[in-house]
Amino acid sequence: MQDNISISIRDLKLNFGSVEVLKQLNLDIGVGEFLVLLGSSGCGKSTLLNCIAGLLDITDGQIFINGNNVTWAEPSQRGIGMVFQSYALYPQMTVEGNLSFGLKNAGVPKKEIAERIARTAEILQIQPLLKRKPAALSGGQRQRVAIGRALVRDVDVFLFDEPLSNLDAKLRADLRVEIKRLHQRLKNTMIYVTHDQVEAMTLADRIAIMKGGLIMQLDSPSVIYNKPANKYVAGFIGSPAMNFFEGQLKVGADPQFSNSSMEFSVKGYQATEALQDQKVWFGIRPEHIQVNTPADACADACAVQLDVVVDLVEPMGSDTLVWANIQGQVLRFRMDGLADIKGGDRVRVGFDPVRASLFNQQSELRL
Amino acid sequence: MAKSETNTRLREGARGTKPSKAWSRRNIFIYGTLLVAAIYYLLPLYVMVVTSLKGMPEIRMGNVFGPPMEITFQPWVKAWSEACTGINCDGLSRGFWNSVQILIPSVTISIAVAAVNGYALANWRFKGAEVFFTILIIGAFIPYQIMIYPIVIILRELGLYGGLWGLVMVHTIFGMPILTLLFRNYFASIPEELFKAARVDGAGFWGIFFKIMLPMALPIIVVAIILQVTGIWNDFLFGVIYTKPDLYPMTVQLNNIVNSVQGVKEYNVNMAATLLTGLVPLVIYFFSGKLFVRGIAAGAVKG
Ligand SMILES: Nc1ncnc2c1ncn2[C@@H]1O[C@H](COP(=O)(O)OP(=O)(O)OP(=O)(O)O)[C@@H](O)[C@H]1O
Ligand SMILES: [Mg+2]
Numbered sequence: 001m002q003d004n005i006s007i008s009i010r011d012l013k014l015n016f017g018s019v020e021v022l023k024q025l026n027l028d029i030g031v032g033e034f035l036v037l038l039g040s041s042g043c044g045k046s047t048l049l050n051c052i053a054g055l056l057d058i059t060d061g062q063i064f065i066n067g068n069n070v071t072w073a074e075p076s077q078r079g080i081g082m083v084f085q086s087y088a089l090y091p092q093m094t095v096e097g098n099l100s101f102g103l104k105n106a107g108v109p110k111k112e113i114a115e116r117i118a119r120t121a122e123i124l125q126i127q128p129l130l131k132r133k134p135a136a137l138s139g140g141q142r143q144r145v146a147i148g149r150a151l152v153r154d155v156d157v158f159l160f161d162e163p164l165s166n167l168d169a170k171l172r173a174d175l176r177v178e179i180k181r182l183h184q185r186l187k188n189t190m191i192y193v194t195h196d197q198v199e200a201m202t203l204a205d206r207i208a209i210m211k212g213g214l215i216m217q218l219d220s221p222s223v224i225y226n227k228p229a230n231k232y233v234a235g236f237i238g239s240p241a242m243n244f245f246e247g248q249l250k251v252g253a254d255p256q257f258s259n260s261s262m263e264f265s266v267k268g269y270q271a272t273e274a275l276q277d278q279k280v281w282f283g284i285r286p287e288h289i290q291v292n293t294p295a296d297a298c299a300d301a302c303a304v305q306l307d308v309v310v311d312l313v314e315p316m317g318s319d320t321l322v323w324a325n326i327q328g329q330v331l332r333f334r335m336d337g338l339a340d341i342k343g344g345d346r347v348r349v350g351f352d353p354v355r356a357s358l359f360n361q362q363s364e365l366r367l
Numbered sequence: 368m369a370k371s372e373t374n375t376r377l378r379e380g381a382r383g384t385k386p387s388k389a390w391s392r393r394n395i396f397i398y399g400t401l402l403v404a405a406i407y408y409l410l411p412l413y414v415m416v417v418t419s420l421k422g423m424p425e426i427r428m429g430n431v432f433g434p435p436m437e438i439t440f441q442p443w444v445k446a447w448s449e450a451c452t453g454i455n456c457d458g459l460s461r462g463f464w465n466s467v468q469i470l471i472p473s474v475t476i477s478i479a480v481a482a483v484n485g486y487a488l489a490n491w492r493f494k495g496a497e498v499f500f501t502i503l504i505i506g507a508f509i510p511y512q513i514m515i516y517p518i519v520i521i522l523r524e525l526g527l528y529g530g531l532w533g534l535v536m537v538h539t540i541f542g543m544p545i546l547t548l549l550f551r552n553y554f555a556s557i558p559e560e561l562f563k564a565a566r567v568d569g570a571g572f573w574g575i576f577f578k579i580m581l582p583m584a585l586p587i588i589v590v591a592i593i594l595q596v597t598g599i600w601n602d603f604l605f606g607v608i609y610t611k612p613d614l615y616p617m618t619v620q621l622n623n624i625v626n627s628v629q630g631v632k633e634y635n636v637n638m639a640a641t642l643l644t645g646l647v648p649l650v651i652y653f654f655s656g657k658l659f660v661r662g663i664a665a666g667a668v669k670g
Contacts, residue, residue: 050563074569075566075567076569080567086560102567105570
């Protein structure tokens with residue numbers, strides 16, 4: 001086992017009765033890495049986290065933390081701290097009591113407990129709250145205390161299960177930055193479960209996209225966004241979602257994508273494997289589509305030009321989301337927030353095939 | 368602004384709290400029913416209180432509902448310390464202390480055991496938990512009468528038959544199904560993440576129970592105390608079966624006083640004795656009524 005691996009999961013399987021929730025899951029997380037688990041509801045993210053924490057008895061496989069086999073170890077012996085979505089603060093204890101509970105259980109001397117609480121409170125700016133009960137705290141303060149409870153234990157690995165999803169949008173953005181800062185300061189290994197793509201993209205060193213108990217892709221945010229490994233990942237990441245067109249790929253000196261309503265060249269597309277003629281999904285992100293730029297004015301950025309009819313306009317302030325169609329096929333794209341556009345308009349859009357993604361229609365894997 | 372001021376239609380008509388009629392048909396019906404129900408329950412109590420404060424001559428005059436012309440506490444004194452049951456003539460006081468000696472350990476032990484049971488069933492999914500729980504639930508529905516004789520034999524074999532501790536054991540066992548159910552449902556309603564957090568913090572089975580769960584269980588403990596105190600205090604059947612005359616609980620003694628066939632029927636003493644016996648549950652209800660309601664509201668008796 002390598003030295004710089006913090007958590008290693010081997011062939012992890014977990015069944016609830018006859019339901020297979022995790023199937024043969026393998027995952028290595030480096031020391032100090034910030035890994036985000038992202039996936040739709042019910043795909044097994046919390047289950048995976050609970051397995052790592054030792055809160056669920058796994059059906060098969062092994063879990064290593066810092067080189068130790070902790071497969072059968074108690075949660076408290078694994079060197080992890082956990083932060084829950086519902087904060088899970090002990091309601092009858094003060095903030096100080098909440099922070100010291102784990103340390104007292106571990107038999108840490110009183111003096112050291114006081115020192116560690118003082119340090120944690122300083123990091124999280126919760127010194128004035130120490131004597132209060134959780135009921136007397138706001139949501140953001142509670143989540144801070146919950147993070148403090150993990151912090152005070154001085155562990156190498158932090159597990160977060162949707163820690164910010166009970167907070168309002170503004171507070172969420174604030175705490176997101178704080179968590180990022182915390183990670184830069186402490187350099188612990190962190191595993192962070194979320195539904196929120198922005199959280200995933202901004203926080204992660206690597207993102208693991210999960211579906212049905214399997215990891216679909218594990219890579220840096222930039223690769224996940226720009227070169228999704230399969231159609232599921234491509235459609236899951238990005239908001240609004242990627243545009244997909246079903247069609248036929250014809251290879252040659254100038255490879256062509258075509259279907260009943262459009263035909264264009266995908267020259268310049270970087271394929272991971274040698275291209276062959278096949279049925280494909282063509283995917284292009286809404287933000288990679290240019291509008292009303294003449295072909296000679298934008299060189300590669302809008303090498304492919306299409307005429308579309310606008311169906312619907314959703315102004316969002318910073319930008320405007322446009323739903324259009326090309327002979328019945330839906331195309332979404334973004335425009336400037338001040339763009340003067342309305343339903344029924346005809347516009348010319350362009351994009352660069354280099355930024356597109358092609359997926360085989362059967363396997364749905366990236367070409 | 369100007370537009371809405373000129374448009375009178377926007378300013379006239381209903382505004383603010385909707386007025387309610389005091390003498391609506393619905394109100395009359397509701398309060399009428401409540402009044403009848405209240406009288407139905409309070410009248411017997413009233414008769415008992417006035418009768419217990421009258422002397423025998425006044426009672427013989429037959430005016431059951433009239434207030435006492437001359438208030439006397441003699442019947443209360445007699446009921447408490449002089450009335451005869453069988454060979455003893457020291458009144459209800461003996462039964463009272465017997466009942467207290469039965470009540471305190473029964474209530475404490477049954478609630479303590481049931482709380483641990485409920486906690487284990489709700490939070491630690493141990494092997495056979497489902498089976499155990501099912502058996503317990505079935506236990507709650509088996510009629511007592513079926514178990515009376517087997518328990519006599521069990522107590523005899525254990526050498527507890529006829530003693531207070533035997534009766535304590537019986538009360539503890541019979542309280543177990545419903546109390547365990549009560550605690551299990553209560554603990555199951557506490558968010559699971561709290562339990563998980565405590566485990567990550569290194570607390571064990573007892574650590575989580577005493578430091579996290581029990582302090583949160585106060586409302587349900589109050590409900591359990593009320594259920595057990597009234598149930599055990601009012602018990603007659605087990606008391607008369609599993610103890611000896613010296614150790615009879617208050618209810619059994621009350622029965623012996625009221626139903627004694629020798630001498631004249633002293634209605635005032637009987638009423639006073641009955642009121643004395645009912646005093647404990649009454650006091651419990653009186654002081655814990657609010658907590659009881661809150662415990663039920665907290666989802667305590669669902670399921
Ligand atoms: N105790 C349980 N018994 C049976 N099935 C369970 C249990 N806990 C979870 N599951 C199932 O396991 C699957 C994964 O659940 P999990 O909680 O890990 O999802 P998740 O990815 O965290 O979803 P969410 O984003 O909604 O929190 C779900 O289909 C769920 O129904
Ligand atoms: Mg979850």
